[in-house]
Amino acid sequence: MSEDKVSGIYALFVGLLYMVAAVGEIAGFLQRDLIGGVMLMVISVVYIYGAKRFLQKKDFAFIVGGVFLSVIYGLLYLSIAFANYLEYLMGVKDFLLLRELRIEIWLMLVSSPLIYKVWKDIRKLKW
Amino acid sequence: MKVVAIVGNPNVGKTELFNRLTGLNQHVGNWPGVTVEKKEGKYSYGGEEINVIDLPGIYGFTTRSIDEKIAKNFIVKNRPDVVVDVIDSTNLERNLYLALLLIESGANVVIALNMWDIAKERGMEIDVRRFEGLLGVPVVPTVATTGEGIEELKKAIFRALKGKKKGKKIKIDYGHEVEEKIKHIEKILERCRKDGYPSPRWVALRILEEDEDILSEFRKGNYWKDIEKLLDERIAGKIVEKRYELCSKLAAEIIKEKKEVKTLTDILDEIFLHKVLGIPIFMAILYAMFQFTFSFSAPFSDGISLFFSWLGNIAKSNISNEVLASFVADGICAGLGSVLVFVPPIFCLFFALSILEDSGYLARVAFVMEKILSKFGLHGKSFIPILVGFGCNVPGIMAARTIENESDRIITIMINPLISCSARLPVYALIAGAVFHGYTAGAAIYSMYVLGITLAVLMALLLRKLLFKGEVSPFILELPRYTKPKLSTSIIHMWNRGKWFLIKAGTFIFIVVIIIWFLSVFPWEATNGGKIIENSYIAMFGRIVEPVFKPLGWSWQAGTALFFGFLAKESIVGAIGALLGAEGEGVYNALANSNWFTPLTGFAYMAFVLIYFPCVATLSVMLREMKLKYTLLTVAYTVLLAFAVAFMIEFIGHLFGLS
Incomplete structure (x- = not known):
């Protein structure tokens, strides 16, 4: 199987994982966060659509879009975890590491092979 | 004190260039319409104190919006000593339209060919000397974001202030029918002298293009009936068409090579401008x-x-x-x-x-x-x-x-x-x-x-x-290219906007x-x-x-x-x-x-x-x-x-x- 096909299938897999996580957040199986769940659904759709276009037309634009949103949300919740830790140190809040590591952070890690591929490809491009 | 006006299409880097020239720190936005009122700053060069005015972005002299009115009135009525027309090198053909209008208005024009680096990145080769020769005005490649070419631009402004010419300025031939009408109006204008405008030809062209500001001045006068007879939408269209034709011709001669290169902007636009997923x-x-x-x-x-x-x-x-x-x-x-x-x-x-x-x-x-x-x-x-x-x-x-x-x-x-x-x-x-x-x-x-x-x-x-x-009304928006945001710039913007809260x-x-x-x-x-x-x-x-x-x-x-x-x-x-x-x-x-x-x-x-x-x-x-x-x-x-x-x-x- 070519490297491109593997990337496309992997993007589809990541998109489906995001969809499961989105349903989990909306239904409350994971941390209940209705709007957060809807946003995960958006990322999922971008990945799935990106995978389809990549497998059909070799157009990786929407995989770039999915990766972009994965990184934004992963870094967002990492920075929030850090902020919550600071509040814990100040004695304002409780802090439980497992609770702070939201699904968005794990999904960013799952997306890391795609992040690497996108980074490698777009680095060569001019603005 | 000499006055230099900075003008150009929206989002071509005018404010950034203004900041580079004056050392000021006006807000620079990566979207069109950042400058809605004129801004002023100063710098010295060759012992000359120069007052710089940053004008709102305009596409032409049709005064439909308030910002366009501000820019046009300043250029036409205040007659600055030099007008720096900032042109986006990657969009040369479209930006040339304003350059032609400025030259036609008799302004002492210096062209700053901005975003020169991006044009080069995109495989464009622009013949600057040929550009100068065809238009008869100085042309300086600049990169306002890095400051490249700013010294050369200051030098060119200084030379223009001292009246040094770059050759004969381009004159547009609008064809027999339009030229006849121009002559006719020029004759009327001889009889009803209107002061404060660049030249009778310029006024004639503005009348034929049905510029409401100019027409309103003639409506009350004795010669309105003569002028009114000459107004024709078809002629106005022909004038604009002729200018665009010339822009295409000039661009073809100036741009030596243009390779089609897929850029990051193209890819990001596919995502962010998508008709369903964009929102x-x-x-x-x-x-x-x-x-x-x-x-x-x-x-x-x-x-x-x-x-x-x-x-x-x-x-x-x-x-x-x-x-x-x-x-x-x-x-x-x-x-x-x-x-x-x-x-x-x-x-x-x-x-x-x-x-x-x-x-x-x-x-x-x-x-x-x-x-x-x-x-x-x-x-x-x-x-x-x-x-x-x-x-x-x-x-x-x-x-x-x-x-x-x-x-x-x-x-x-x-x-x-x-x-x-x-x-x-x-x-x-x-x-x-x-x-x-x-x-x-x-x-x-x-x-x-x-x-x-x-x-x-x-x-x-x-x-x-x-x-x-x-x-x-119809909507036209200039889409800027994507840029990598700089941490220092974002922090400065954050501070400039947030300090009011502290105050x-x-x-x-x-x-x-x-x-x-x-x-x-x-x-x-x-x-x-x-x-x-x-x-x-x-x-x-x-x-x-x-x-x-x-x-x-x-x-x-x-x-x-x-x-x-x-x-x-x-x-x-x-x-x-x-x-x-x-x-x-x-x-x-x-x-x-x-x-x-x-x-x-x-x-x-x-x-x-x-x-x-x-x-x-x-x-x-x-x-x-x-x-x-x-x-x-x-x-x-x-x-x-x-x-x-x-x-x-x-x-x-x-x-x-x-x-």
Whole structure:
């Protein structure tokens, strides 16, 4: 199987994982966060659509879009975890590491092979 | 002193070039319409003191919008010594149109071929010498972002000031039919001399192009009938067509090579401008921005809150005079502390907005939103004032000047107070932080911004149907290229936009807080040194307004705080802080422990703050930008809408069994 096909299938897999996580957040199986769940659904759709276009037309634009949103949300919740830790140190809040590591952070890690591929490809491009 | 004007199409880097020339630090935005009024700066070169004017971006001399009028009038009537036409090298052909108009107006033109680096990156080779030869004006390649070519540009401006020519300036031949009409009008003009214009040929061309500013001057004169006979839409079209034809020809001769290279901008535009996914992606980015603003800033706000609590406690335990101790602890520390805790979220919001703007993404948002906006009777350009309004409604309303059509412009101004400016953020952050928990607090704040946009769009539809009937005028938007935002630039932008909050907190809001403290602790004996607020002067006032807000389930304190929001929305948190006397536990905890709000009434209160009554500064700029009747109408509808929405939220909430 070519490297491109593997990337496309992997993007589809990541998109489906995001969809499961989105349903989990909306239904409350994971941390209940209705709007957060809807946003995960958006990322999922971008990945799935990106995978389809990549497998059909070799157009990786929407995989770039999915990766972009994965990184934004992963870094967002990492920075929030850090902020919550600071509040814990100040004695304002409780802090439980497992609770702070939201699904968005794990999904960013799952997306890391795609992040690497996108980074490698777009680095060569001019603005 | 010599005067140099900087002009060009929107978003070609004029302000950046202005900053490079003058060493000033005017705001540079990666979207069109940043400069809506002319800005001035100075620099010296070769012993010559030079005054530089940065004009709003224009495409031509058709004065449809206020910003175009400002630019055209300055060039034509003030006659600056040199006009620097900033051209986007990657969009040479289209930018040449304005260059031809400027040369035609007789201005002493110097062309700055900006974004030279990007043109090279994209495989374009521009023959600068040939360019100079064909147009007969100096041409200097520049990269305003790095400062490359600025010294050469200064030198070229200096030479132009000294009257050194680059050859014969280009003269456009409009063809026999048009040229005959030009001659005819020139003859009429000999009889009715009009001073203050570049040349009879230029005036003739403006007349034939049916420039309303020029025509209005002739309408009252004796020769109007002769002129009117010559007006013909077909001729006006021919003139424009001829210029575009020449632009194409010139570009073909100047650009030696152009390889088609797929850029990152092309790829990102595929994603962000997608007709279906473009808007959900924007909503996802917006949500991330508000979660970042609220959650990341929390420990910094806590730090400030703890500091003022500590300071208040020290004051209470060390100042023996009770009134003075209360003044320092309950007035200064509690009041000011409750305002300053919102410095971190405001700075976080501006930091995130700066990154989005500097990257070029915000201009794309305007583009994707246009389809929705136009369905609701809003012009596509209205989204830029809406986006600017997220920072502050005052520049948001000013940004509406870029909208050519008067009805579109007034609708945009009238809905701008519904856009949640950063001054409302402290109120949302306070209420959401006190009555909601965890991520729901961030979601509640996000929903205020979505509610603001939704109401603005619905109001636009209503205004279009009732007051400003007619079609939305066509929308053309210059999409800037994407750029990698620089941390230092984003921090500067954040500081420039956020410092007003610190200044306001230290001056205006400080005074409001002191007044509230005075009203809440006096008469001293009756309130037992501020402990029984129900006996204070402010409580007397509160009792008067209480019936107005009681149906919404808000305490008299919450209602009273709203009155201070008329002056500036941030004053509400200062007022709440002072009314709670929150020096010991911090304003969040004090509000959470009070029984002022349930999550439902708190959410309704946030919506009310979003919608009701524009602040004094917004009102004054509205009065300047549109007729009094529209300003009064805006005030009336915002107050009524605020009550209606707050009632609706509580009614629906109760239906779902929420408290």
